Amino acid sequence: xxxxxxxxxxxxxxxxxxxxxxxxxxxxxxxxxxxxxxxxxxxxxxxxxxxxxxxxxxxxxxxxxxxxxxxxxxxxxxxxxxxxxxxxxxxxxxxxxxxxxxxxxxxxxxxxxxxxxxxxxxxxxxxxxxxxxxxxxxxxxxxxxxxxxxxxxxxxxxxxxxxxxxxxxxxxxxxxxxxxxxxxxxxxxxxxxxxxxxxxxxxxxxxxxxxxxxxxxxxxxxxxxxxxxxxxxxxxxxxxxxxxxxxxxxxxxxxxxxxxxxxxxxxxxxxxxxxxxxxxxxxxxxxxxxxxxxxxxxxxxxxxxxxxxxxxxxxxxxxxxxxxxxxxxxxxxxxxxxxxxxxxxxxxxxxxxxxxxxxxxxxxxxxxxxxxxxxxxxxxxxxxxxxxxxxxxxxxxxxxxxxxxxxxxxxxxxxxxxxxxxxxxxxxxxxxxxxxxxxxxxxxxxxxxxxxxxxxxxxxxxxxxxxxxxxxxxxxx
Amino acid sequence: xxxxxxxxxxxxxxxxxxxxxxxxxxxxxxxxxxxxxxxxxxxxxxxxxxxxxxxxxxxxxxxxxxxxxxxxxxxxxxxxxxxxxxxxxxxxxxxxxxxxxxxxxxxxxxxxxxxxxxxxxxxxxxxxxxxxxxxxxxxxxxxxxxxxxxxxxxxxxxxxxxxxxxxxxxxxxxxxxxxxxxxxxxxx
Numbered sequence: 001x002x003x004x005x006x007x008x009x010x011x012x013x014x015x016x017x018x019x020x021x022x023x024x025x026x027x028x029x030x031x032x033x034x035x036x037x038x039x040x041x042x043x044x045x046x047x048x049x050x051x052x053x054x055x056x057x058x059x060x061x062x063x064x065x066x067x068x069x070x071x072x073x074x075x076x077x078x079x080x081x082x083x084x085x086x087x088x089x090x091x092x093x094x095x096x097x098x099x100x101x102x103x104x105x106x107x108x109x110x111x112x113x114x115x116x117x118x119x120x121x122x123x124x125x126x127x128x129x130x131x132x133x134x135x136x137x138x139x140x141x142x143x144x145x146x147x148x149x150x151x152x153x154x155x156x157x158x159x160x161x162x163x164x165x166x167x168x169x170x171x172x173x174x175x176x177x178x179x180x181x182x183x184x185x186x187x188x189x190x191x192x193x194x195x196x197x198x199x200x201x202x203x204x205x206x207x208x209x210x211x212x213x214x215x216x217x218x219x220x221x222x223x224x225x226x227x228x229x230x231x232x233x234x235x236x237x238x239x240x241x242x243x244x245x246x247x248x249x250x251x252x253x254x255x256x257x258x259x260x261x262x263x264x265x266x267x268x269x270x271x272x273x274x275x276x277x278x279x280x281x282x283x284x285x286x287x288x289x290x291x292x293x294x295x296x297x298x299x300x301x302x303x304x305x306x307x308x309x310x311x312x313x314x315x316x317x318x319x320x321x322x323x324x325x326x327x328x329x330x331x332x333x334x335x336x337x338x339x340x341x342x343x344x345x346x347x348x349x350x351x352x353x354x355x356x357x358x359x360x361x362x363x364x365x366x367x368x369x370x371x372x373x374x375x376x377x378x379x380x381x382x383x384x385x386x387x388x389x390x391x392x393x394x395x396x397x398x399x400x401x402x403x404x405x406x407x408x409x410x411x412x413x414x415x416x417x418x419x420x421x422x423x424x425x426x427x428x429x430x431x432x433x434x435x436x437x438x439x440x441x442x443x444x445x446x447x448x449x450x451x452x453x454x455x456x457x458x459x460x461x462x463x464x465x466x467x468x469x470x471x472x473x474x475x476x477x
Numbered sequence: 478x479x480x481x482x483x484x485x486x487x488x489x490x491x492x493x494x495x496x497x498x499x500x501x502x503x504x505x506x507x508x509x510x511x512x513x514x515x516x517x518x519x520x521x522x523x524x525x526x527x528x529x530x531x532x533x534x535x536x537x538x539x540x541x542x543x544x545x546x547x548x549x550x551x552x553x554x555x556x557x558x559x560x561x562x563x564x565x566x567x568x569x570x571x572x573x574x575x576x577x578x579x580x581x582x583x584x585x586x587x588x589x590x591x592x593x594x595x596x597x598x599x600x601x602x603x604x605x606x607x608x609x610x611x612x613x614x615x616x617x618x619x620x621x622x623x624x625x626x627x628x629x630x631x632x633x634x635x636x637x638x639x640x641x642x643x644x645x646x647x648x649x650x651x652x653x654x655x656x657x658x659x660x661x662x663x664x665x
Contacts, residue, residue, distance in 0.1 A: 131636065298556045319584045320530050437559070439561075447612040
């Protein structure tokens with residue numbers, strides 16, 4: 001890390017290259033493309049380039065005493081059972097990279113890992129490979145188009161992102177959504193939770209070697225995506241839930257489709273539990289692995305199924321209910337040990353509870369309008385445009401300029417499948433947000449990786465990472 | 478990259494309205510009343526949305542931030558939720574750093590807002606109190622250039638290390654910045 005990165009005025013000078021330019025040039029071919037392979041004889045003194053081989057400029061691992069010490073937060077420094085700390089010479093530790101291109105990182109996440117044999121002593125997550133400046137983009141899009149932006153952040157639960165965005169805009173707008181609109185939102189986001197947990201089960205199974213799980217999870221999820229396509233027109237990135245309501249009413253016969261989903265997913269869940277719950281390999285690989293304690297979860301802002309698997313009784317749908325979800329009955333499953341296995345149990349039970357909510361929505365779906373009748377937010381019906389000049393003007397204004405949101409700052413959080421998804425919106429009275437900050441659950445999860453992974457073996461790192469369900473598009477935004 | 482393009486579409490009256498938030502009466506919450514008694518210079522505002530919980534904001538001076546955050550943590554706000562910066566451009570102080578804390582026991586959120594002047598964008602880091610602020614402060618530094626004093630590893634987190642400038646500042650022009658990937662200057 002260099003001091004130059006802290007220049008206040010923003011014009012950060014590029015850090016000096018790790019090697020002097022002329023030295024680098026000396027290793028290049030005439031075409032300037034290929035470097036000679038350096039060979040170093042074991043047992044001789046290490047040349048400089050070996051020592052610097054993992055030097056990563058600003059992103060290098062800090063010296064141990066400078067590391068924002070994990071041991072401080074944990075309160076203990078764990079020593080290995082069979083290897084005393086004093087016996088370890090420094091060169092037995094090596095730093096390797098996992099990722100950014102690694103099938104088990106679910107995207108482009110890179111982990112610096114300091115290994116001692118096969119034990120991981122320190123981990124530093126490096127992110128940003130998928131950063132596309134979506135918070136800046138949000139400042140250039142009118143409120144009505146903003147949903148297309150946020151839906152692409154967490155691409156496994158796009159409807160939850162849209163819901164959060166719509167709710168935070170509606171908070172400042174002060175519009176009420178009719179009960180049918182709210183029920184449709186609950187229906188769609190809960191089904192989205194099921195599909196997200198199913199794909200988690202699929203990839204989790206794949207990562208720890210239960211390859212059939214991968215096929216099963218995707219198979220059951222397909223039924224839900226087909227329903228989404230029928231309702232919204234798209235399998236992902238729907239832009240279906242918008243400020244003011246939802247984009248369209250449910251299609252005819254949606255009840256039968258949803259009932260079909262119940263059958264498929266419930267049968268699937270029973271199969272998974274037959275496959276995994278008694279499987280000794282699965283149990284050995286997941287129980288007692290990747291533990292996070294409630295205290296650590298609080299410190300690092302870890303929420304959602306991971307925190308609930310550690311026994312934290314907190315579900316935003318119960319504590320800060322939104323979109324009328326408080327009128328439906330459901331239970332919040334809690335784990336006890338905070339390990340990978342409890343996360344699996346909590347998520348499978350959450351699928352059942354979400355289906356329970358969807359079942360109640362199905363029975364009690366109210367009639368009426370699916371979006372607010374506030375003409376400042378909702379475009380007039382197509383028929384009115386032919387009859388009324390006012391309607392035409394409203395329509396034109398809405399789609400050219402967009403609606404304006406009163407001055408204010410608001411924070412809204414929803415329970416996404418990964419935890420607390422929050423949006424902090426600052427409006428200055430214009431038709432575009434002044435600032436939209438997205439508090440994504442995966443960002444906090446990735447930050448807490450060192451806590452869970454320190455002193456695990458490498459194979460358990462994969463199981464732990466898979467159990468957290470990070471979405472890197474959500475982390476980097 | 479030019480720093481001259483300043484967005485003009487925001488009216489100054491709207492900005493004035495933000496600044497002139499009404500004088501605040503204390504939200505009738507025992508925890509907040511206690512905090513307000515201990516920190517007389519801290520002011521509180523609340524926003525009551527049509528649905529959902531009331532949002533209480535504490536506006537804190539940056540010199541008092543560490544003591545206040547510690548007091549808030551001791552008052553039961555055990556969970557770190559969020560930290561972000563906001564650039565108000567033509568306002569003084571120019572930046573806001575917004576921290577959101579949660580008390581699961583009392584089912585309560587507290588938003589802490591700290592003004593940071595544009596010519597001296599420094600603020601004490603709260604990583605010693607909430608370890609989870611680590612990545613969030615790095616992100617705020619990366620995107621806004623707000624310096625968190627006391628942070629042990631304040632480096633770029635989302636952008637490449639060689640990036641210059643802080644793109645979420647309002648005077649950072651959008652577009653036409655060549656993309657430079659990490660490490661590309663070494664191998665090409």
